[in-house]
Every structure is written in structure tokens, then in C-alpha cells.
Amino acid sequence: xxxxxxxxxxxxxxxxxxxxxxxxxxxxxxxxxxxxxxxxxxxxxxxxxxxxxxxxxxxxxxxxxxxxxxxxxxxxxxxxxxxxxxxxxxxxxxxxxxxxxxxxxxxxxxxxxxxxxxxxxxxxxxxxxxxxxxxxxxxxxxxxxxxxxxxxxxxxxxxxxxxxxxxxxxxxxxxxxxxxxxxxxxxxxxxxxxxxxxxxxxxxxxxxxxxxxxxxxxxxxxxxxxxxxxxxxxxxxxxxxxxxxxxxxxxxxxxxxxxxxxxxxxxxxxxxxxxxxxxxxxxxxxxxxxxxxxxxxxxxxxxxxxxxxxxxxxxxxxxxxxxxxxxxxxxxxxxxxxxxxxxxxxxxxxxxx
Numbered sequence: 001x002x003x004x005x006x007x008x009x010x011x012x013x014x015x016x017x018x019x020x021x022x023x024x025x026x027x028x029x030x031x032x033x034x035x036x037x038x039x040x041x042x043x044x045x046x047x048x049x050x051x052x053x054x055x056x057x058x059x060x061x062x063x064x065x066x067x068x069x070x071x072x073x074x075x076x077x078x079x080x081x082x083x084x085x086x087x088x089x090x091x092x093x094x095x096x097x098x099x100x101x102x103x104x105x106x107x108x109x110x111x112x113x114x115x116x117x118x119x120x121x122x123x124x125x126x127x128x129x130x131x132x133x134x135x136x137x138x139x140x141x142x143x144x145x146x147x148x149x150x151x152x153x154x155x156x157x158x159x160x161x162x163x164x165x166x167x168x169x170x171x172x173x174x175x176x177x178x179x180x181x182x183x184x185x186x187x188x189x190x191x192x193x194x195x196x197x198x199x200x201x202x203x204x205x206x207x208x209x210x211x212x213x214x215x216x217x218x219x220x221x222x223x224x225x226x227x228x229x230x231x232x233x234x235x236x237x238x239x240x241x242x243x244x245x246x247x248x249x250x251x252x253x254x255x256x257x258x259x260x261x262x263x264x265x266x267x268x269x270x271x272x273x274x275x276x277x278x279x280x281x282x283x284x285x286x287x288x289x290x291x292x293x294x295x296x297x298x299x300x301x302x303x304x305x306x307x308x309x310x311x312x313x314x315x316x317x318x319x320x321x322x323x324x325x326x327x328x329x330x331x332x333x334x335x336x337x338x339x340x341x342x343x344x345x346x347x348x349x350x351x352x353x
Contacts, residue, residue, distance in 0.1 A: 200243030202250030313340030
């Protein structure tokens with residue numbers, strides 16, 4: 001149970017996200033409930049992980065190592081709904097079985113458009129773990145003519161009720177901060193009765209191809225939208241918790257097998273992100289990976305830099321600016337950026353309220 005002072009980041013389960021979560025200070029972790037999304041690459045067969053059981057075990061071990069037995073939401077919406085483990089049972093049920101062995105505190109997440117087999121699996125896990133469920137609605141769901149009755153039909157189908165369910169309104173990609181939350185709120189039945197209530201959105205661009213090499217600022221419209229909700233305090237609305245997609249684009253797509261990625265840094269600050277845009281590391285006769293320490297040095301000179309003592313991510317940036325360690329990789333820089341973002345947002349929510 002948490003209120004509007006809590007933070008719900010969406011984390012697709014990759015190495016950078018895992019390590020960013022693991023490297024958080026304990027007092028920061030206490031104010032976060034992550035929404036973990038498993039993705040196809042978690043179960044893509046490789047020579048070193050040839051079986052489903054081993055891949056599932058490694059995934060759950062990663063969650064335990066990063067988050068321990070603290071509460072989290074789990075959503076499998078990005079996996080093929082027809083995919084089945086060798087045992088034939090639903091993958092969500094297998095996830096629950098293996099998670100229970102490690103004592104993980106998970107809350108299965110579902111929505112109106114999931115297939116019946118997924119809903120049945122949510123019901124099984126909810127009843128078994130007594131953890132309740134999380135209902136994740138998108139803006140398109142709220143435009144349905146019978147959203148109220150459909151929502152209660154879903155709760156009945158999975159054996160849940162608002163009092164033991166968490167409600168998330170996911171706005172996905174936010175392109176302005178003038179979303180009409182008055183209309184959204186009127187469509188949510190008995191909003192005060194839900195166990196928790198969270199509004200999630202993301203405003204980070206799909207990639208950095210639209211930015212030239214140099215320093216840029218990108219508005220954090222998701223954060224500004226949430227602030228506007230709390231400032232307006234509409235009479236119908238229960239104050240929602242804040243959630244976002246950290247420094248990632250909210251619409252998921254599988255990354256290309258190979259790309260000439262840029263040596264760029266994404267850094268969260270106030271109402272914007274600072275983007276230190278580098279050129280492709282494989283550009284012919286280009287500076288390559290050496291751009292990262294150079295961009296780190298420029299970032300540390302900006303007033304927005306929080307200082308090396310702020311969190312793990314900021315220390316990494318400071319160390320890189322002095323070239324204490326090797327230039328890093330896309331994964332280590334994304335880890336630093338996400339770790340800083342999670343720490344910064346927790347602090348930002350506290351200061352705002």
C-alpha cells in the first residue's frame with residue numbers, strides 16, 4: 001500500500017535496468033515499486049542458455065539480485081500470448097512458481113485486452129500468493145463506451161476487487177502536458193476504493209537521431225503533466241502516484257541487431273532531460289568511444305549536475321569525466337543514466353510535495 005508520494009517506474013528487464021535498480025541506495029528503493037516488463041530477449045535461445053527453464057531461472061535470479069524480496073509489479077504484455085513453456089502451462093504461472101521458490105513479492109499485472117489464458121493465469125497467481133493484482137489501463141481503454149462495466153467484469157473474472165487491486169493509468173507517449181485528466185477521472189469507477197492509484201507516462205523520444213551533435217534539453221512532459229494534476233486538485237481525483245519510463249521511449253520495440261550507436265549521455269534534471277549527443281562510435285575517422293569521457297566532463301561543468309555524491313550513476317559520470325576507468329559501453333552509460341533518474345525522481349517527488 002502506498003500513496004501519491006511513491007514512485008512507479010517502468011523497467012524493461014535488461015542488464016542496464018537490472019544494475020541501475022540494484023545500485024540504488026536502500027532509502028531510495030524503499031520509495032519505489034517498479035513495474036517490471038519481461039521482453040522477448042529474456043527468453044531468446046542462446047548457446048549459453050539453451051533451455052527455457054534456465055532462461056526463466058536466470059531472469060528470476062536477476063530480479064532477486066536486483067530487488068530482493070521487495071514488492072514489484074510484473075507484466076508480460078510484450079511476450080507472445082501464444083508462447084508456452086515446454087510444460088504447457090502459461091508462462092505467467094511458471095514465473096509465479098519459480099518466484100515463490102525464491103520468496104519474491106510480485107503482483108501480476110493485467111488489462112482489458114489480455115487473452116483469456118493470461119487472465120486465468122493472473123487469477124491463479126493472485127489466489128495463490130494473496131498479493132492481489134494490478135490493473136493497467138491505457139488511454140484507449142478509457143475511451144470505451146462501457147469502461148466501468150468492463151473493468152468490473154475483469155475484476156470478477158480474475159477474482160479481485162478494487163480494495164485488493166492496484167490501478168495504473170498508462171498514458172504512454174505524452175506529447176504535451178495538457179492531457180484532459182478531468183475526463184479521465186470521471187471514467188474511473190470508485191477511484192478512492194482501489195488499493196493504490198498511479199498515473200504513468202513517458203516523453204523521451206524514440207531515439208536521438210533528431211538531435212545534432214552537441215548539448216540539448218528535452219522537456220519532461222510526463223513529469224510536468226503529473227505536477228499539473230496535483231496542482232489542479234480536481235475534486236473527483238484521488239491524488240495519483242507518479243510513474244514514468246525513466247529515460248526510455250514508452251512504446252516498446254525490439255532493438256536492431258546492429259546499429260552505429262552514438263556516444264551520448266541522457267541526464268535527468270528538473271523539467272527537462274540534458275542530452276549530451278555524440279556521433280556514431282563507428283563513424284569512419286571519428287572519435288569513437290572517447291566521446292563519452294569528453295561529454296561526461298562537459299556535463300559535470302553544467303549547473304544541473306548533482307555531484308558525484310548524489311548516487312551511483314553520478315559517481316560513474318564523474319569518474320568517467322576524469323577518465324579514471326575505461327570509456328564505458330552503451331549498457332554502462334544507460335545504467336548510470338537510469339540509476340541517476342530513479343534517484344533524482346524519488347528526491348524530486350519528495351521536494352515537490
